[in-house]
């Protein structure tokens with residue numbers, strides 16, 4: 005009571021083909037190039053963020069320089085006005101008040117100059133960091149392109165392999181009876197591998213030995229049928 009070979013061979017070919025499709029899908033998901041591209045993209049995103057921060061810092065430093073220059077000009081004008089007024093004043097108390105005001109203006113100007121110089125230093129540092137960062141752009145973009153190309157190429161290779169497997173899958177399914185396919189598909193969804201060989205008294209799917217009674221039942225199933233493994237339910241190929 006064994007199969008004539010044909011249907012059994014077709015079923016086992018379908019099992020192998022579906023397993024190969026599963027492996028190819030998994031390989032496609034875990035391609036090293038996928039990680040490489042993710043790292044390269046993350047590095048480029050971090051680079052763009054850093055460039056944005058440095059540009060903002062430069063703009064803020066430039067604004068601080070402009071501000072200190074504006075304060076300086078205002079102080080100069082005030083100083084000129086106060087100095088002119090001082091020349092016309094005779095009362096010592098009034099002159100003293102003007103001198104105090106002049107001292108305050110001088111202090112404000114000095115503070116603004118210090119702030120301007122500090123902003124100039126900051127701008128210089130940020131600008132240098134920005135230049136250094138910009139110099140790294142080409143390499144980062146090249147790595148992204150290379151990783152992208154490697155991934156596309158690896159995917160295309162697997163896709164071509166997958167096309168062949170899918171054609172073989174359709175061809176083998178075309179040779180199997182509808183009721184066998186229905187059982188096969190249900191078991192494949194449940195167990196991943198839907199059919200197994202009977203090796204001696206053991207199912208090659210679950211590797212469990214059958215009792216003599218189970219074995220007799222399996223052996224006496226119609227020759228053109230695939231009996232269920234009494235342990236795991238897989239289609240048994242005798």
Ligand SMILES: [Zn+2]
Nearest residue numbers: 207210233236
């Ligand atoms: Zn089994």
